Amino acid sequence: MQKPSLPKGTRDFGPLQMARRNYILNIIRSSFELFGYQQIETPTMENLSTLTGKYGDEGDQLIFKILNSGDFLKKVNEEDLREGSKHMLPKISEKGLRYDLTVPFARYVVMNRNEIAFPFKRYQIQPVWRADRPQRGRYREFYQCDADVVGTDSLICEAEIILLIRSVFAQLNLKNYSIKINNRKILTGISEVIGAAGQEGPLCVAIDKLDKIGWDKVQEELISRDFTAESLVKLEPIINLTGSISAKIEFLKEFLASSEAGLRGVSELEEVFGTLSQMGADLEHVDLDVVLARGLSYYTGAIFEVKVADVSVGSVSGGGRYDDLTGVFGLPDVSGVGFSFGVDRLYDVLEELDLFPEQTIESTKILLVHFDQKGYRYALGQVQKLRAAGIKAEVYPDSAKIKKQFDYASKKNIPFAGICGDNEIEAGTIALKNLLSGEQSVLALDQVIEALG
Known part of the structure; x- marks a missing residue:
């Protein structure tokens, strides 16, 4: 292999x-x-005639040449081979990477x-x-x-x-x-x-x-x-x-x-x-x-x-x-x-110099997690509403233990989890958990949007 x-x-x-x-x-x-x-x-590519002669001799040598498509050697003869690469180049390559x-x-x-x-x-x-x-x-x-x-x-x-x-x-x-x-x-x-x-x-x-x-x-x-x-x-x-x-x-x-x-x-x-x-x-x-x-x-x-x-x-x-x-x-x-x-x-x-701000690695804002198929279906209904409000949101796609879902959020640097359990489904709410501080509160969807917006 x-x-x-x-x-x-x-x-x-x-x-x-x-x-x-x-x-x-x-x-x-x-x-x-x-x-x-x-x-x-x-x-991405330009004609070699566009590129060459503009960067000095040393710069010209650093241009990546692109071989002509098809049989790129069809125009080359024995005399070209004897004359060397500079003589042969125009016959095998007409373009180069910029x-x-x-x-x-x-x-x-x-x-x-x-x-x-x-x-x-x-x-x-x-x-x-x-x-x-x-x-x-x-x-x-x-x-x-x-x-x-x-x-x-x-x-x-x-x-x-x-x-x-x-x-x-x-x-x-x-x-x-x-x-x-x-x-x-x-x-x-x-x-x-x-x-x-x-x-x-x-x-x-x-x-x-x-x-x-x-x-x-x-x-x-x-x-x-x-x-x-x-x-x-x-x-x-x-x-x-x-x-x-x-x-x-x-x-x-x-x-x-x-x-x-x-x-x-x-x-x-x-x-x-x-x-x-x-x-x-x-x-x-x-x-x-x-x-x-x-x-x-x-x-x-x-x-x-x-x-x-x-x-x-x-x-x-x-x-x-x-x-x-x-x-x-x-x-x-x-x-x-x-x-x-x-x-x-x-x-x-x-x-x-360690100057990248931490927020640059944040992608998804909230991961909706669930315990069973009922919670999964409920999360599917909520995630689109969050996205419609401009909140970067996703649902964990598989049936898995809640710890595995939290580990996924941690690896992706997702700061919040939205827990969709039986109580939340019954009340039409989401348990919003801050994965950095551990703080958790039960909120209506519009309150979640306000908290994350």
Whole structure:
């Protein structure tokens, strides 16, 4: 007999896990809608031509490819086999599982541009897939909760992203976290100032790994990407930059004085911070991180990453501005900005910090229990009335000892039992028992509804 198993990097979710996930998702969904975002969905699979070339070389390698249906090798010949997998791939696979929600969203905007009112604010809550090495906090199948605005250059969008993140984290009772922000134009300016103009892509890919592999390894990678020793010496003050946001801004103005692009990035960040001030908000939890890079190649302006302190999980949210992501699909010059909550990582954070409220595991409110068929039939008549009043209710379905029925309620975290015995049947009542405190009282149905409502 074959032993059942799961693919690495995927998980099952039982009732407890689903209740906790929905607790997170409901907070995120309501927050998105509070800020004016509307929900859409896109297909699980996209054409590979839609996905590839948008995430950088490393990202493209993590896309799950789907073999063509039927005889997927029918177009392959011996020459294709000799040329290798990259040459053969277009002949055996035309589709892939979505890597994120941003690129499919850009495709959606282009295909529906005549029906969309710009600026368009949308959110999506759907799973994505990445052929990454599984580890804690990093899965091959996981949910993203994306919110994006397209069709405006206004930096109020960046300011509202910060406010939205803080709103969600406040509701999740997360207090010790950092919203790291930078601007890709600053990274472009840094590459120019250190004598590596035009190499901001490799620079971003390398320093995006700074937290994981350290400065020494990052230097090795940069040298392997043809950065000079002199450029690394010039880069070091940026790597070691500390201090307040205002102090970092002043340093960057001086460091990037010869770079028009870099100074424009600094100016944009100043405008974001000024907009927050005009909205009556401070910079609590905000950190200007000048080495924040985010490896995705489509970002062109502000970039975000959120990390929670005192947990083993990495970033739990990230995003940024992209000025021309829709351009590759035939709709140029449509600026957008967005970010994503990683619900699976947020789940791990809340579990590690023991922040899930107990009520998240409650499903049924009351279980109607019985001693015999007469009590069972009576319970059947009452359960629908409870449900009609909006009370989550169920009847124990089998003939069983009352202890077994109470054990069932306990395992499902059902807080109340409604006992349907001979006395209750005769009086048209229910004996309502609180399974946590043990308190019990005999009530009419309308009183039970009032007590549980």
